[in-house]
Amino acid sequence: MAVTELQKRFSALDEVIQEEVEMAQTASEEPSDFSEDELLGFYEEVLSLPQEPAASTAVLGAPRSVMDDVSRVQSLADSLASTALSHAEHDNTSTSLLDTLQKRLDPSATPPMQQLSRTRDFPELMALPAYQRVIYRLKQTVPELVEIRRKAEPDAVPIVLLTEADWKALVQTCVKHEDLKSAEDVLGLMQALEGEKAGEVVTDVMAFYSERGDVANTERLLHAYQIGLPTERQRDVHIQAHLRSTPRNVMPESALAVLHEYEAKNVPAPLTTYTGVIGHLFTEARSSAATAQAWDLYGHMRYVAHPTPDAPLYAVMIRACAPANGQPEPERALDLFTEMTIDNGLEPTQAVYNAVIYACARSGSQSYVTEAFRLARQMLDARKDARGLAQFRANLDTFTALLEGAKRRGDLARTRWILAELVGEVARAREGQAPPVSITDETMVHVFHAYAAYRPPRIHMRSVPDAPTGEQAPAPSSSQQVAPQDSSSSSAPAKKSTATSRSHLPPQSRAEALREAKTIFERIVAEAQAGTGPFSTVTLSPKLIDAYLAVHYVHGNLADASALFDTIFAEHGVRRGPRALVNALERCATSKTGEDRDAAIAFAAKLWPEWEAAENEAIRDDKHLNPRLVEQAHVARIRMHALANDIPRSMDSIRSFVARYPPSNARVPAAQPEYRSPRVRLHASRPLVRLTSATDVADDTVPPQLTWPDLDVVHHRCVVAGRTDGVKYIKWVCHAYRGAVKVRREKFLGVEGDIRRRERERRKEEREVLDIVHGSMAV
Structure with a gap:
């Protein structure tokens, strides 16, 4: 019985399947209601990729079409001109539209409109631009319309001379021609005729002043036309x-x-x-x-105004997790990225992806650099449209972020691959197959830094490794098996394959790395002069030449690097900056013994007068150099003399530095502004919610100073030489600067005296404990 019931169910299921098969065959035989193009269009609409929002730093409001404004203003000018011309021809036999409306609103008013009908100004008027002709006619017409409205009865039909779109197009045209006087004349006419509507159009003129940083005129218009x-x-x-x-x-x-x-x-x-x-x-x-x-304002904004940020703001905050002169925070960047995508459910834009990739790559940690490349792969595979095209393509910011990670790991193989991909993207962009992209000097700075950070392997890699014993070589692919090969052509491809495989290997020695960097730099110079090629958009900036010199400092001879330093800036017409001098001095301070040490002494002797001139010029012009840069220059000179066993000159350099930048200068901190006050208030012109404390804010204004790691080499040389006066002076210098910075920090935090008091109490307790211990041991 149970078997019979089961057979019935299987039979019913077979019947349903047969019916569905027949229906599918019938549907396939009948002509479809949609064509292939219509179906493709349908899927393109369903799978369309979202557009990335525009930059958030621009003023609000969608941009208007310039052509629409021009055509609208031209239409107004033609309309007013034809009205005036027809009125001039039929002045004795007909009545203008304005006269008719005037009679309708106020029967007792006098009808003539002589000024509008005068023809002696008409040829000169036609020579003016269209928007000025419209303004000329409006200046004649609006006062009389205002007078008509004043005398009109309350229930009279209002006269609309121009629509709101016409007024806006007229103002936009004036702004486009940078004729702000005419734009403000239009606003005055509109306010006289339309009243409150002028307040909406005035924003276009305010935006013009705002883009040029003209606060006075922006606020003047805001107060003059503001209603509410x-x-x-x-x-x-x-x-x-x-x-x-x-x-x-x-x-x-x-x-x-x-x-x-x-x-x-x-x-x-x-x-x-x-x-x-x-x-x-x-x-x-x-x-x-x-x-x-900025971080405090971000937290304050979420508390008082906008609880949920948008994608552009998240991109800014994630990018800020990798500051130019600070410690990267990849953990914070990933937390913000997770908050945006998971907690708030926002789709990441390309700017967000580039920001989080940059933050991870700039940390230099192997795990985070790997995470940066994983995020880049995720971005490229994030979403695809109906044709299989990805939503995002790697742009210049993406390549730059990845180069940051590769150079910090000294990964030259990956750097070369990224550069090759970027060159290919530039070629595709010039052929119209990709969005516009160009190589910049910043990109090549990262490339040269990667060459400088690269360390060749101690055991050279072989271009074609031999198969281990007991293992077979890999079988050829099916295409190789099918493709016929004759004896005459077999040798050439073999040589090409070997050369190709060799070119994929990173440089196997310092000389190879230096030669490869020279080739790249020479190509940059040649293509920049010719104006063609992928590197034609690279500017020979001081930073780029400094990066190229860094490769010579690391992989080349210091004597050759010194000769190149003397000529390369003048050869390319680039001004040598303080950073280039400091980098060269630091290279001299790390020189080895022998010929390299002698070349370093001679090189530093040429560099120091130029640095002193740059330092004195900055002080004289009140353009203070970065204090940390000044420290690096003086410390490099001090260490250079110490390594050369010239202790007297090292001590003279220390005394010269102390005389120019005494420790007492570091005792007084800069005045703290009101917006950074730690006092808690519920109503103040500053963030009420802070994400940073006073201890988290570094002091950028600390003058140059010397610390123990800067003077340890001189101290050791003085100890070996038995110069007790030098040892004592170095000890005093280190303690003086350290104490001055400590006092400065206490004053900055507003705890001056408290820390010292607690320190005295701690030392007192330690002495009491020691006395108790010593007493118990004596018993």
């Missing part, structure tokens, strides 16, 4: 004006004050404005205080 609270775009334009008026390397205090003022009015700025201000603090202000303020 400013709109989002007006608030954005207002703050951007303050940002652009702030010089580089200066904290934008006025922009921050306006930002917090809007918060106090309960109308916070839009999210894109916060992104612009935070990005400015990271990239333009360039100080530890500005970096801390």
Whole structure:
């Protein structure tokens, strides 16, 4: 019985399957309702890739079409010109539209409109641009319309001379021609005729002033045409004006004050404005205080204005996890990336991917560099459209970020592969098969740094390794088995294959690495002069030449590097900067014994007068050099003399440094601004929520100083030579600078005296413990 029931179920299932098969065959025989192109279009729409948002530092509002504005203004000019011309021809027999409307609104008014109908100005008027002709007609017409409205009855039909789109197109055209006087005339006419609507159009003129950092005119227009609270775009334009008026390397205090003022009015700025201000603090202000303020503003924004950031802001914050002059924080970058993608469910943009790749690569750690390449692969395979094309392609920022990781690991093989891929991408871009991309001097700086960090293997790699004993060589592929080969052509491909496999190997000696770097630099120079080739867009900057010289310092002879240093800058018309002098001095301070030491002494003797001139010039012009750069130069000179056993000159260099930068200069910290005050307030023009404390902010203004690692070589030489006066002086110098910096830190943190008091109490307790121990041992 059970078997019969099971057979019935199988039979019913077979019938259903047979019916579905017949229906599928019938459907395949019938013509489809959609063509292949329609189906492809449908899938392209379903699988379309999201567009990456525009940069957040620009003012809000979608850009208007310039051609639409021009055509609209030209249409207005033609309309007003034809109206005036027809009125001039039929002045005695007909009535203008304005006269008709005037009679309709106010029957007692006088009809003539002589100024509009005058023809003696018409030829001169036609020579003006279209927007100026429109303004000329409006200046004649608007006052009379205003007068008509004033005398009209309350229930009269209002007269619309221009639509809001016409007014906006006219203002945009004036701004495009940078005719701000005409633009403000249009605003005045619009305000007189339209009233409140002028406040919406004035933002376009404000944006023009804002882009040029003209705060006075931006605020003048804002106050003159503001009705109620400013709109989002007006608030954005207002703050951007303050940002652009702030010089580089200066904290934008006025922009921050306006930002917090809007918060106090309960109308916070839009999210894109916060992104612009935070990005400015990271990239333009360039100080530890500005970096801390940016992180604090990010936390404050999420507390008072916008709890959930968008992708552009996440890109800025992740990129900030790898500061140019600070310690990278790859863990923090990955946490932000996880928060964005997992917690908030936002799709990562290419800027976000490039930022997190850069943060991981710049750490230099093997695990994080590997994670950077994994993220790059994830970006390229993230999402594909109906044709199988990926959403993202590796752009210049991607290649630069990957080069950061490769050079910090000294991975020259991977560096060469990235450079080859970038050159191929440039070629595809020139053929129109890829987005535009170009190689810059920053890219090649990373490449030369990778050559400088590369260490050749002690055991040279072989181009074609022999198969181990007991193992068979790999079988040829199917294509090789099928392809016929004759004896006449077998030898040439073999040689080519060997050369190709050899070229894929990294340099096997320092000479090979140096020769390869020379070839790349010569190609850069040749293509930059010719203006063709993938390296034609590379600028020979001081930083690029410094990176190229670093390869010679590491893999070449110091005498040859010194000769190249003397000629390369003048040969390419590049000014030699202080960084190049410091790098050369540090190379001299690490010279070995023998001929290299003699060449280093001679090279340093030529470099030091040039450095002194650059240092004195910076002090005289009040353009102070980076204190850490000054330290590096003087320490290199001190160590250079110590390594050469010239102790008197080393001591003279130390005394000269102490006389120019005495320890007492480091005792007084810079004044702390109000926006960095640690005092807790619920209402203040500064972030109420902070992500950084006072101890996290480095002091960028500490003057140059000397520490024990800088003077240890001189100290050891003095001990060997028995110079007790030198030993005591070096000990005093180290303690003087250390004590001065300690006092400076205490004053900066506002705990002056507390730390010393606690130190005295700790020492007192230690003495008491020792007395107890010694007493118990005596008993």
